[in-house]
Amino acid sequence: MDQTKPWLAQYDEGVPAEVEIPNRSLVDLFADAVRESGDATCTIYEGEELTYQQVDDFSERIAAYLLDQGLKTGDRVGILLPNSPAFVISFFGILKAGGVVMALNPAFRLAEIETQTIESGIRVLILKEAFYTTVKTQPFMNDIRTVVVDSEAGTVLPDGDTTWEKIMEAFAGCVPVNVDINPDDPAVFQYSGGTTGIPKCAIGLHRNLVANVYQFNHWLVNTEPGKETILVAIPVYHVYGMVLGLNLAVKMRARMVLIPDPRQLDYLLDAIQTYQASIFPGVPSLYAAINHYPPVLEGKYDLSSIKACISGSATLPIKVKHEFEALTRGHLVEGYGLSEAPTATHCNPILGENREGSIGLPLPNVDCKVVDLESGEHEVEIGEIGELIIKSPQVMAGYHRRPEETALTLRNGWLFTGDVVRMDQDGYFYIVDRKKDVIKVGGFQVWPNEVEAVINKHPKVKEVAVAGVVDEHGNEATKAWVVLKPGEESSTEEIRSFCDQYLTRYKIPKHIVFIDELPRTTVGKVLRRVLASEE
Numbered sequence: 001m002d003q004t005k006p007w008l009a010q011y012d013e014g015v016p017a018e019v020e021i022p023n024r025s026l027v028d029l030f031a032d033a034v035r036e037s038g039d040a041t042c043t044i045y046e047g048e049e050l051t052y053q054q055v056d057d058f059s060e061r062i063a064a065y066l067l068d069q070g071l072k073t074g075d076r077v078g079i080l081l082p083n084s085p086a087f088v089i090s091f092f093g094i095l096k097a098g099g100v101v102m103a104l105n106p107a108f109r110l111a112e113i114e115t116q117t118i119e120s121g122i123r124v125l126i127l128k129e130a131f132y133t134t135v136k137t138q139p140f141m142n143d144i145r146t147v148v149v150d151s152e153a154g155t156v157l158p159d160g161d162t163t164w165e166k167i168m169e170a171f172a173g174c175v176p177v178n179v180d181i182n183p184d185d186p187a188v189f190q191y192s193g194g195t196t197g198i199p200k201c202a203i204g205l206h207r208n209l210v211a212n213v214y215q216f217n218h219w220l221v222n223t224e225p226g227k228e229t230i231l232v233a234i235p236v237y238h239v240y241g242m243v244l245g246l247n248l249a250v251k252m253r254a255r256m257v258l259i260p261d262p263r264q265l266d267y268l269l270d271a272i273q274t275y276q277a278s279i280f281p282g283v284p285s286l287y288a289a290i291n292h293y294p295p296v297l298e299g300k301y302d303l304s305s306i307k308a309c310i311s312g313s314a315t316l317p318i319k320v321k322h323e324f325e326a327l328t329r330g331h332l333v334e335g336y337g338l339s340e341a342p343t344a345t346h347c348n349p350i351l352g353e354n355r356e357g358s359i360g361l362p363l364p365n366v367d368c369k370v371v372d373l374e375s376g377e378h379e380v381e382i383g384e385i386g387e388l389i390i391k392s393p394q395v396m397a398g399y400h401r402r403p404e405e406t407a408l409t410l411r412n413g414w415l416f417t418g419d420v421v422r423m424d425q426d427g428y429f430y431i432v433d434r435k436k437d438v439i440k441v442g443g444f445q446v447w448p449n450e451v452e453a454v455i456n457k458h459p460k461v462k463e464v465a466v467a468g469v470v471d472e473h474g475n476e477a478t479k480a481w482v483v484l485k486p487g488e489e490s491s492t493e494e495i496r497s498f499c500d501q502y503l504t505r506y507k508i509p510k511h512i513v514f515i516d517e518l519p520r521t522t523v524g525k526v527l528r529r530v531l532a533s534e535e
Contacts, residue, residue, distance in 0.1 A: 007361035007427025012221045012349045019364040021214045021393055025181045025206035027095050029213065030056070030250055037226060037253040043085045044275055045258045050085055052253075055092065061171035062093025063179075065162075066124060068171075069146055073098035073179065076120050076189060078144075080104045080113070080127035080135075082260040083236050086150045086164060088246060090126050091236075095187060095206075098179040099124075102189045102201075103237035105444075106131070107504045114140045120189050120201050120400065124148065129155060136161075183207040189400060190239045192339035192445070199447055201400035204239060204342040211393035212243050212343055213251045215363040220308050222331070222350055223279065228254040228307075231277035233262040233286065234443070239342035240312055244281040254279070262286055265293050269301045276305040280330075283443035284316045285475055287332060291323040306330035308350050312337055313443035315431070317474040318356045334359055336431070340415055341394045346429055358428040359421075366392040369414070370423055376416060385432050388421040389414045437528055439468035440476050441506045448478075448528065451509065454502045455480060455495060460488040465518050466509065467528040479511035481531050483518060490514070 008017050022028075033042075038053035050058075066077065077099045081087040087103075094101050102120045104113060106128070117125070118140055125144050127135065129151035136147060136158075147161040155163050188204040230252075232245035249256040257275050259268050262282075269290070271277065287309070290296055296303070306328040311321075316334040324332045331351065336359035337344030345368075348360035362368045370386040372378045380386040395415045398406035409416055420432045439446040448466040455464040462483045468476045484490055492512040499508040519527040 005362075005367070005427065006425060010349065010352060010361055010426055010428070011364075012219075012351045014221045015218055015349075016364055019214050019218050021207075021211045021365065023183050023207070024210055025095070025183050025185070026187055026209055026247060027092070027181045027206075029210055029247065030092050033250045033253055040226065040253055041255045042249075043088055043256055043258055044271075045085050045260075048085075049255075055085070055089055058089045058168065059092040059096060060176055061168055061174060062090055063096035063177040064171045064174040065148075065167045066094065066097040066099060067177060067179070069124065071097050071099055071124065074100060074186065075123045076100045076102045078102045078104055078117060078120075078122040078125040078127075079237065080106055080108075080125060080131055081150060081237070082106050082128075083232055083241070083258040084150075084260060085258065086126075087236055088256070088258070090148075091242075091246065095181065096177050096179065098181060098185070100186045100189055101242075103242075105235070105237055105504065107506070109502055109504055110134065110138060111502050112504060114138060115199075116191060116201075117141075117144070126150065132157075181206065183210065186397065188239060188242065188342065190339040190342060199450065200402050200405060202339045202342070203397040203400055204339075205397050208342055208394045208396060209239075209243055209247060211365065212341075212363075213247045215365060215394070216244060216248055216310075216344065216347075217251050218364060219347060220279070220350055222307050223252065226253040228252055228278045229275050229305075230254050230256050231259065231268070231272055231275075231280040232256045233259040233268055234281050234283065238444075239339055240281070240337065240344075240443070243343040244310060244312075248279075265289060266295070269293075269296065269303070272305065273302050278305055278307045279309070280306055281310045281312070283313045284311055284320055285314070285442050287311065287324045288317075288320045288473060288475075291320060291327065296327065303328040303330075309333070310335050310344070310347060312344065314440045314476055315357075315470075315474045320474070321354070336360065336429070338417060338419075340396045340409065340417070341390060341392060342396065343394075345390050345392060345394070348428075355424075355428045358424075358430050360429065361427055362390075362429070363392075366390060366394075368423075368429070370421055373420065376411070382425050383422055385420060385422050388417045388419045388429070390417060391415070437467065439466075439478050441468075441478060442475075444506050446478050446507045451478060451480065451499070451503065451507055454499055455482065455509075457502075458490075458495065458498050460484055460490050461495075462486075463518060465526045465528055465531055467532040469511065469532055477510040478507065479513070479532070480509040481518060482512060482514050483516065484514060 034056040042052040126148040187206040189201040234241040309332040333348035335347035348354040
């Protein structure tokens with residue numbers, strides 16, 4: 001056993017130290033599934049099913065349309081859709097045409113859509129009809145060539161834009177597109193807080209996502225090819241959902257049950273029971289909600305089909321794990337990942353030992369070090385605290401148009417994660433703190449700088465600090481400490497209402513307190529951690 005990788009001894013039986021990852025693209029991955037399992041169900045959504053062959057046909061039409069519009073290899077195409085067949089079809093259609101998927105959160109406010117659209121350079125936007133009128137009139141849309149609207153039949157749009165229905169009709173029976181897709185081509189842009197807390201586009205190459213799919217396909221030792229159903233409740237507009245929901249399903253020839261809104265628990269639980277979902281990636285707050293949902297406790301739902309659940313984006317409380325496993329008789333394990341290595345690098349064994357508070361073991365093909373926090377040049381001793389750095393085939397190519405941040409984050413082939421960790425003698429890793437100040441709210445990233453910038457716009461506010469606070473259940477929330485201008489008075493409701501004009505709901509601080517002054521270092525930097533530690 002490799003003494004420099006003690007985690008290998010803890011792997012489940014059947015998980016190799018190194019996975020053979022083919023030099024193939026996501027388009028190749030999907031083509032393999034169509035060729036081998038074309039008649040099998042690919043997507044299930046609101047009771048309707050599409051086979052792999054049907055998704056392939058429809059995505060060819062999207063690809064042909066994009067090429068007809070002059071899309072060039074490397075052009076970004078935005079998807080502003082919830083979990084749905086249209087997203088899956090658009091995803092593969094964009095990639096087949098040589099485009100780069102830039103997925104946007106449907107809950108975004110216009111300011112957020114504008115920022116990411118401009119910075120990423122989106123040239124075509126695919127969205128739901130409900131967003132069209134509002135988005136289309138914005139000045140930032142002038143640089144977008146065309147808009148595709150997933151709409152009801154008969155919708156009429158201005159010249160230049162089109163509907164999903166018209167594309168499906170106009171390109172039916174089209175000759176399959178023939179664009180040369182290289183595994184080293186960019187496949188997705190994913191916004192991340194990086195190591196500095198400033199949102200930026202991480203460039204995920206085809207080979208990055210393919211590598212992570214193959215790693216997890218081997219990690220899930222209690223599953224069988226062609227026999228699984230994945231509950232895709234995590235958003236596919238994030239690489240977590242793209243990899244462990246959408247593309248893992250493709251690799252496994254699995255059915256993907258698409259859940260547009262996981263907050264509708266009856267809808268989600270009915271889907272698990274009806275379609276016998278066996279794999280369920282999610283976030284701790286969702287598993288906790290299921291654990292305490294009265295109809296579940298009353299035995300209304302049979303959840304015994306669940307085999308494997310990967311929990312990410314936040315710490316998984318051991319109580320939530322045990323309660324969920326008792327309900328389902330499946331295995332719920334905590335993992336760790338980041339957008340810069342789309343999507344996961346660590347996970348607890350599915351069948352083996354899970355250690356409380358641990359993010360688990362590095363996946364096959366993943367090398368890790370814990371280095372000193374000051375220089376990042378010296379590896380610390382086992383058990384000591386340092387920054388986690390990673391070298392693996394899923395590590396991103398860099399940040400879009402941000403060479404300085406890329407050079408800071410990627411050094412000599414190693415990804416500096418910005419997360420402070422320790423490793424025990426058996427190779428289990430534990431998150432101690434975040435070197436970066438990003439807040440994880442229900443699995444979504446919230447950047448303090450962004451929230452602070454909004455609150456600072458309020459005419460009564462002198463200054464503000466924002467940080468994450470964790471409750472007794474392990475859930476993280478955003479809190480704002482506000483200093484008002486002399487003589488001003490305000491309220492929590494007023495500040496939250498102001499934020500609602502500019503921020504998605506999950507970014508709005510859950511807790512707001514008014515204080516006289518902010519703690520600072522001798523050079524004037526606000527001490528967010530001091531504020532958070534006083535909770």
